[in-house]
Amino acid sequence: MATPAQAEIEPGDLTLTVTPERNGNAAPFAREMVLLNIHGVYKQPILLEEVVQPTLANFSWTQLGRDRWSRTKLKDGQSAIAFDRVIAVFPHHAGGFTIEPFTHRLTVNEGGERRVVDIRSEPIPFPVQPWTKETGGPDVAEPWWLPARDVTVTDSWSPDPETVKLGESTRRIVTIEAQGMVAEGLPPRPVMRTRGILTFAGPVTRETLITPSGPVARVTYQWDVRPGVPEIIPLDAIAIPWFDTVSRTMREAEIPARQIGGGLAASETDLAPPTTASPLVAAAAGLTAFGLGLALIGFGAGAGRMRLPARTRRALKRAAAAGDATAFRAQVGAAMQAEPDLARRWRENPGTAAGLAALDRAVYAPAGAGKPDLPGLARALSRAERFAVPPDRAEERLKPLDGSA
Missing domain, CATH: 2.60.40.740 (Immunoglobulin-like)
Structure with a gap:
């Protein structure tokens, strides 16, 4: 045929x-x-x-x-x-x-x-077109030229820097997201230096997310910070100037200022002699210790629980109440970096994994994406997670400069 x-x-x-x-x-x-x-x-x-x-x-x-x-x-x-x-x-x-x-x-x-x-x-x-303004622009080394549609900065600490005492460490993670550019155009790691602290820079990670509305660039900086003096140490804010490609004007994002320390390793309260407890208090303490020992025997050695800090849980609840998916995603990203064990448990749970996927679609693919259940997701992420073996974070901490005690 x-x-x-x-x-x-x-x-x-x-x-x-x-x-x-x-x-x-x-x-x-x-x-x-x-x-x-x-x-x-x-x-x-x-x-x-x-x-x-x-x-x-x-x-x-x-x-x-x-x-x-x-x-x-x-x-x-x-x-x-x-x-x-x-x-x-x-x-x-x-x-x-x-x-x-x-x-x-x-x-x-x-x-x-x-x-x-x-x-x-x-x-x-x-x-x-050439840059005609007196300062900044693409041809100067400082400040870094950062043209984008929008720039957001997320700053997280673990533990809170205000609670760190002399000889202890805290980890700072700063994430910068820029819409309308690729990760190679984001600035190098900023210098975080002030009198009285020791900083150890960690790895820098960059990635470009492809979305229907264009690329989104993300970079994460990490430092381990230790106070070197017993006084309270103010850490200044770090300004990040950027060029708004929509309004064609210069704007500024900021890594916020924080306070480091405030508690002494051996304060007067710590050095004061312990007060003698009354017989009734001593008996109550002994009974409590005995009950706790029985509870631990029944619970099983090696079991543990992890939960997001109260401040992060409150921030998630506020963002969910306001319906702000972008702020909610920023808090979740910082929490996942600070608590990788919790993040792994969230990804293994089908319910929370589906909620996180819906959140990413709402933030990075707004065209046609459904509205996520932010209050429900906030409750799910705020629950304590039980681990058969408590995650050991001792190896993540830097060794003391003077060697082991």
Whole structure:
């Protein structure tokens, strides 16, 4: 039986367009991210394909996510194949540039024969404006040039720095999230230095999250901090200037100021001689100790419970009551970094894992995402978790500088 011949390619059957997504509909500055949306519409069936990209001189670039193929309906009702790719480009310096044509090399079936067709986009003028303000800008080393749609800072300590005494340590974790940029553009670890403390810098982790509204960059800095003097030590705030790509103005985020210490390792209260307990108090204490011993025997050696600090639980409850999913997610992220054992238990529990997944969809994929149950999730995360073997955090702490006692 004879098969029907394939229709010949007509003008308009295969089209490729490249559209720059300029922030605030304005010409970008150097090192500011611009998205190039590559969109192809093809009426002919595609057998093979290859995108030939121009050299993109004077630009750095990275592809965001994978290529997407889908079915689409044209205005005349015909069915076609749609191709989409998103590329982020970063101009190196100011000037007038041109994005040369992209080429989509397609192998199609025309009249029963394979044919290779090159579909080209149009060249795009791409002006990059110079920075004219007196301070800042993309060409100076300080302050760090940070162009983004929005910047949030999360600061967490474990334990609270105000409760740390001389000879003890606390761990500080700072997370910066910037919408509309990739992780490589986030600043290096800030310097946290003041008189009277010892700081030990931990690893820096960076990641780029691909969302329907664009990339979200995240960087996490970590320090272990020990007071070196018995006095209260004020730690100044750290300012992070950034350029708002939507309003085209400079703004400032801040790592907040904190107080370290306040309790002495050997204060007058600690050195005071213990008061003699009355016979009744001593008897009550003995009975309590005996009952506690029986309870421990029944509970089983090695069992333990972990729970979020009260301050974190209150912050989750406030964010849930306000319906603020972004603030709720920031508190959860800090808690997961500070308490990895709790975070692992949350991920293993199907209920809390589903709630966290719904929260991430609400924050990072707001288009069409359902509203998470923030009060229910806050209650679930605030519950104490029981462990067969208490998580041992002794190895996470730094050894004293003077060696073991």
